[in-house]
C-alpha cells in the first residue's frame with residue numbers, strides 16, 4: 001500500500017476519532033450481557049452509524065425476539081472475493097458489580113483508556129470495524145473489487161446459537177475469508193496475529209463409593225468416593241498422557257485443566273457415595289475426539305488396576321463443548337498476508353504469528369462454513385476481558401480502524 005493511501009486512511013480515522021469513540025461509548029451504554037444478550041438495540045445503533053458513514057445495504061437478522069445480527073454489505077459491483085469481518089455485540093455479565101470502579105454501562109475515559117463492559121470484548125473493536133469499513137469505502141474504494149460483509153453478531157458469549165450458527169446454518173451466509181476482531185493481546189496490544197483458535201473438550205469423571213453411616217467405616221468395607229476422587233485427580237494430573245501432533249505456533253500444546261469443578265458427598269455423618277470431577281482441555285489442530293477418548297481410557301485403566309475398589313466412569317459434557325474443534329488458517333493465506341502488511345503499515349512491524357488460547361466464533365465460520373478465518377485480530381488484551389474494570393487503549397482502537405481499512409483494500413485489491 002503506498003504512503004498516500006495510508007495517509008488518506010490515517011487522516012480519515014483521526015478526523016473521526018471522537019465519533020468512533022462515541023460510538024463505542026453508545027454501544028457500552030446499551031447493555032447486552034449474555035444471558036440474555038438482547039442485542040437488538042445495540043445492532044440498531046451500529047446500523048445508524050453505518051448509514052451516517054454512507055453504507056447502504058444493512059440488514060438485521062433476528063432468529064428470535066431481540067437477538068439481533070447486523071450484516072452490512074459493501075459491494076463494489078466488481079468481480080472479486082468476499083471478505084467477512086466479524087465482531088460480536090453481546091458481553092459477559094458484569095459480575096461482580098461491586099468490583100467496578102465506574103459504572104460498567106458508562107464508557108468512561110481515564111488516562112487514554114476507555115473503560116466499560118465490552119470496551120475490549122468487543123464493543124470498542126466493533127466501532128473500529130465500522131470506521132475501518134467506512135475508511136475503506138471513502139479513501140480506497142477506487143482500488144477495491146469484490147465485497148465486504150461486516151457482521152456484528154449475537155450470542156458469542158453463550159454458544160452462538162442466535163449468532164454465527166444461525167447465519168451460517170439457517171441463512172447460508174458464506175465468504176471467501178473471515179477476520180474476527182477479538183482482542184489478540186495478552187501482555188500487550190497487537191501481541192500476535194493468531195492463525196489458530198484452540199478447540200475445547202469438557203468431560204466428567206464419576207466415582208461411585210459406598211454411602212452409609214459414617215460411624216461404621218472401620219467395621220465394614222466402604223469406599224469413600226471423595227477420597228477415591230482425590231486420588232484419581234492427582235493420578236490423572238501426573239499420568240494422563242495426550243497424543244497430539246506438535247504445532248510450532250503453539251509450543252505449549254493443549255492446556256489441560258483437570259478438576260475445574262469437584263463435587264461429592266451427601267453431608268455430615270455419611271460416607272460419600274458419589275463424586276464427580278469435571279475437566280476441560282483446550283485442543284490443537286490435529287487432535288481428534290477418538291484419540292482423546294483413547295488417552296483418557298488408557299489412564300483410567302491404569303488407575304483401576306491400582307485402585308480396583310473405586311468404580312470410575314466418565315463421559316463427555318452434553319452439547320457443543322463435548323468437542324468443539326480447533327481451527328487453523330494457513331500462514332500463506334492471502335488474508336493473513338494482507339493483514340500482516342496492513343498491521344506493518346500502521347504498527348511499524350507486523351506482529352508475530354501465533355495461536356489464540358481460547359475459542360471464538362471461528363468455530364462456526366471456519367469449522368462449520370469452511371471459511372478460512374483469522375480467529376482474533378483486534379485491539380485490547382484478553383486478561384482485561386470477562387472481569388470488572390474492562391478497558392481498551394484508545395490508541396489501539398485508532399490503530400485497529402486503520403488496519404481494517406488497509407487490509408480490506410489489500411485483500412480485495414483490483
Ligand SMILES: [Zn+2]
Nearest residue numbers: 121122156182
Ligand atoms: Zn469476545
